[in-house]
Amino acid sequence: MIEIQQNDDDNNLSKEGVLDTIGATPLINLRRYLGTADVQLYAKMEAFNPGGSAKDRPARAMIEEALESGTINKNTTIIESTSGNMGIGLAQACCYYGLPLICVVDPHAQEQNIAIMKAYGAVIERVERPLQGAFLKARLARVMELLNQFPDSFWPNQYSNEKNPLAHENGTIQEIDEALNGELDYLFVATSSTGTARGCQEYLKKRGRSTKVIAVDAEGSVLFGGLAGRRRIPGLGAGHVPALAAGQEFDDVKRVSDLDCVVGCRRMVKYEAILVGGSAGGVLEAIRSMIPELRTKVSAAILHDSGTRYLDTIYSDQWVERELGCSAEELQARIEQPSSVGVTTVQKEPRFTPHLMEQTTI
Structure with missing residues (x-):
């Protein structure tokens, strides 16, 4: 068993402002989630960032780089497309630096x-219909109009700012x-934007690590x-x-369903007493589906946010x-069954409103 090295020196120093508390999030040994002692699994708990997610890191990096380079000043309106966490990270950073922000959702x-974005002072712009089948395209089109x-x-x-992956290369994975x-x-x-995965992979490659991402x-x-x-x-x-x-390749790609994400979140609460967000549930179930390959190995998962927002x-x-068409009884059964990631199952058709049939976003 690896003994985690915790550096508390920086954590004991006073901070100059809330943004200085970004990073140095806990790494927790999950001993119960997988139901086996043969796999060492550590979870990087990004919900401990002040804005509540991993997106705090690139949000701060992008805003501070733009300020330092003179690209923006206090009269500049910041405009970004977001599904949630990046908007919150930017709203906090912009509030701290006194910058107006428009979030397109x-x-x-x-x-x-x-509601959190608004509390920080952000103005919300909503797109109601997808463009060419995708809400992301509709959001980006509205960003262009606002610019x-x-x-x-x-x-x-x-989606293209190099400070996004660099924030994780110099922070999360390090x-x-x-x-x-x-x-x-x-x-x-x-x-999603692949900023986290790309930054982590760059760090590992530069240091000659054999870690599989x-x-x-x-x-x-898509x-x-x-x-x-x-x-x-x-x-x-x-x-x-x-x-x-574009052009990014990883050692493997695991695709998870919405229901996989829910199962992972619920199982995490039951066995580890931790509320995690949707993507984290999917990551955890992907790991559970690979238990035979992970035995005697050391694995880590980056869990992007908290379940309190879900x-x-x-x-x-x-x-x-x-x-999702899954009853409470069926859900409880799935929590105890082997992970269904990668397994095709027949599910009853869920009930939904017409506009929710359209594809969701990044």
């Missing part, structure tokens, strides 16, 4: 996330690597040659291949039955 954005409308404006563009003394066989990362993507995502389809979990997968994802969806039995 779509119908799949969690209402609680929108033309506000002459002094700036688009951080999380913290994991140092805590585990470089002894990491597998790293599991949820993908497993990208966890959503069924219905990343890595996938086919577009119906999705319900925000922050996982994409309806349009972003610039950061109480009305993932943690609601009524929502799961209405949107």
